[in-house]
Amino acid sequence: MNIKFTLIIYFLFFINALKAQDKVKDTLFFKLDNYLYQLKFDSKQYIIKDNYNIKDGAIYFETFKIVTTAKPKEILCFRKYAKTANLYMINNPKQLNDVKVSKLFDNYIIILISKKNKQTTYTEVGPVFRIE
């Protein structure tokens, strides 16, 4: 009976630990390139090629803060990641589905990595949807 009781307690702790782990957001690191890049005219905005037409609806990233972080284990290419995660509109392979992008990235900490003069900057960003 005691063993049974101990097992149940262990099991409950195990479930609790799993649930607690769920709440910690993972971090995704993306490199800047000619697909995901800083807007020349507004350094706080990072735009995605073919997806910055505010007249039709733009999805882009906005700077939250500059962070200091340990060297990431994996740096992702946004274009490849978006393709693998099926973030594009079904009928238009160039256009991102803003809802899918926002809903997915809301679950992660997104950090963009830029390198200038041998210095690496880590910028935490979040998705923004904007339309006329």
Added chain:
Amino acid sequence: MKWKTKSHIKVIMILCIALLMFDCQNDENLPDEPQNKIETVTSDEAKNFLMHSRNNFSVKSVNKELENLEFNKISQEKINGSDQLLTVIPFASNSNHENNRILLLKIDNEIKSVVFSMYADEDSDKGNFSGKLFSYSLDGTFINGFRAKDGIIIGQFFENSIALKNNMENEKTSTLTRKSPIQLNEVVVKGKPSKTVDALDVFGASGMFNDFDSGSTYYSWDAGGGYAGITTPTSMEIIDGLTGKSKCLNSLLNQNGNLFVQKLLANFSGKSEFDIKISSVDKVMVKDAQGNLIELNGETTYTSKINPSLINISISTSRSNDQSALDATRTILHEYIHADIIRKLYTRNNIPEALAFNKVYEKYGNQHGTMAALYLSSMKEALKEFHKNVLTEDYIKYTNYYDEAPSDAFYEALAWGGLKESNVKAWEDLPADKKAEIDKLANRAILLSKAAPCSN
């Protein structure tokens, strides 16, 4: 030993199943079939009904209280379990401790109205209402009463006829919202406690607690707008930061917009999942990827990670002042529709409607494509009614100038503003002559009056 291990596995499996069942348990029983036919009372119908009622009351005090109604704050609130809306008009005398509102609903084709009063206890907080809720007929007759604690109904009041009779004889007057709970008997609610009030019960048309126990259909109202329980009433959660002409037109649209507009705005009322902040800015300017500066009539922005419940709308003052009043109203409505599409797409409630709307969104490719396909006809009707009923002087001028009343095609042409420029599929599919006709009719809007009909 083997037997013991088997037994442990069994216990763990039962525990797992129990946990899964708790996770999936749904708090509410969804209704099957409605009991009474209910319909929305439009703002105009509500005003006419109450004006007519005023003339019919001989008691002066009742008339005086009806004069105290804030018709400019009329709103239409969601009825859970129905797509119809409850029309709500607050009294000017409302305070933190006492809140009186007139509720109107068509029940079985007849307009019913009641005074709904909420008396907050001293320890009541804004999020979870504690206190008493009563509904009375317009002549002051008690209909129903409830006691709420921390947003949950825990008791119901019944009329004590002897005490009531004595009191009536002493006072010799009948006024709205006046019957003290001292004249009533109170019972504690048994069974499942409710976080809402039964919309029909408030009107005295059904038996509230029978419905909850049996799990059969009921129409419930949040009585303040809370998903989590009854809350202290709040005004519509559309934060108005507009100025000048835009402010005037937006407030007229909120008060006098047709049923489509009222239903759309009701989705943001009370403690809704999304709020709107609508503000005026001198100019809405954006730079495209090439750095070209573009001026817009207005824009809608949503940043889910920073504020998942807020949709921001900016309206250009410079553009609004330049446009005709009707076209400026069209811009405001256009942005509200963007907010509505965002609400449907970005909801965190995993409901089938949201999944279905996401598929529709994929089909039309973007928000303007979706708006053109699904909202154009409603926009046309909303603009038509607003022009005729609110911008009436302008409507008459148009009719005199063109020697004809504005056609449906004219309002449709207006509704295409901000959509056809995006070359959405619905526009591209139109034949060339139809497109030319729309462009020609849309140009008539330039001749309309720019002035907004507000005194200040």
